[in-house]
Amino acid sequence: MRNIFAQGLPWADELARFFGIALVFIGAPHLARQGQHIAVDLFQALLPKLARRVALWLVKLTMLTFSGVMV
Structure with a gap:
């Protein structure tokens, strides 16, 4: 949107950060339970x-x- 209409989405960065952190907190216990963690x-x-x-x-x-x- 920023490149086409010159309007940014200020909440998109925060949303991406939130989902990235959520994936770590959901994925780490799942992998640890299966013994596939590092x-x-x-x-x-x-x-x-x-x-x-x-x-x-x-x-x-x-x-x-x-x-x-x-x-």
Whole structure:
């Protein structure tokens, strides 16, 4: 619209930013649940099996807490 009619849409930038942020907050938990998120597991691979489970539950608890704070 700006190039053809010389009129901008001031709300379009804010709308695009809002939807971009919404996609991240919707997509990240979905990918994490399916195990398709980017993960660096070098430290986790070095842990014994019991410590790995404890670390996994700690990460899940941290994610739940962070999600509750953000909501």
